[in-house]
Amino acid sequence: MKTSGPVAPVGRTSEGDKGGKTPREGLRRRFYTLRYNVGTAITSPSWWGRAALALGGMAAISVPVFAKFGWTGGGLHIGFQLLLLAVRAWTQSAPQNLAQVERSSNRRRLALYKLVQQMNQRMSLMPWQVGQFQQEVLALVASYVRDHRGDYDGTKVFVNLLVERGDVMEVIARDKDHRVLGRRIPKAHSIAWEAMRSGNEVYTGQLYEDYPDTELGKKYESVLAIPVRFGTTIVGVVTIDSESAFHFEGEVKKVTTLVMPYIAMLGWTLQDERRAA
Structure with missing residues (x-):
């Protein structure tokens, strides 16, 4: 999907719209985004330790989120964002x-x-x-x-x-x-x-x-x-x-x-x- 700068031309989707043209494309975009962060993290020798710590912390936050918003819609969106933040945290700390x-x-x-x-x-x-x-x-x-x-x-x-x-x-x-x-x-x-x-x-x-x-x-x-x-x-x-x-x-x-x-x-x-x- 094409995106452009401050003013998106008619018919284009701004970068803020992460849904894609179809639900399948939206999931594909999210998968690739997560994959890049995971890919850079696994080169670290202490990957498993940082992963466990980051994902454990994310899980502690996610459980109340899913309990409040459910496992669909808003709950899944927030859960994905938390996972992405966790992945980035231990990616950036790779020695x-x-x-x-x-x-x-x-x-x-x-x-x-x-x-x-x-x-x-x-x-x-x-x-x-x-x-x-x-x-x-x-x-x-x-x-x-x-x-x-x-x-x-x-x-x-x-x-x-x-x-x-x-x-x-x-x-x-x-x-x-x-x-x-x-x-x-x-x-x-x-x-x-x-x-x-x-x-x-x-x-x-x-x-x-x-x-x-x-x-x-x-x-x-x-x-x-x-x-x-x-x-x-x-x-x-x-x-x-x-x-x-x-x-x-x-x-x-x-x-x-x-x-x-x-x-x-x-x-x-x-x-x-x-x-x-």
Whole structure:
């Protein structure tokens, strides 16, 4: 299901509506959300101890909830939210995950310092250096999102920069050299164009269902597209994709807020790609 930013276009469902198009889809979305949290937690050697403690505490709260609201409707919804909070609690406390996040955080601080220095010298940068700057900003964004969504190996989440080229959106930079540059996507099939046209972030957790004309063979299912601005002008779009369905479910606003200051650093590199907002 597609969702977009502050104002959802007619016919779209806002992110707050977690029910999905059908009850079955709603359950599938909830299952994936829970699975991602469980998946990051089981890497911890003390997983069982934390799980027992968290679930035991949740059960102590859930019993009165179900007694008051019943086992259907409101009771199940509240119970699911409690389970999700419990899972997140012992996910975030996983020792090796915390160590990985700390290492990533230190690398990001160094990378950010370097990027700020380059921005101060941007008038003297060569074209190839501008391209390198774009890739390093995208790598910084990818690092934040991977830690936030539990992709500690960096094998699921990738970040791309696209600009408008006539009737297509063209990929001009990626956080890694894992896919070819210069790929062109017709606007009619592009979530990036939807974000550029609307001026809002746009998200899908099931790419081929929401964009059925997408070229076959894509390895990613979830895509979050965020406009890039230079002043008040939209000059490009950053897309964050994941091979997992619904990987940013319920976290679109948080992820967008987290990475927006770094995406804004790309604006000056696209000042020749001006498009009226």
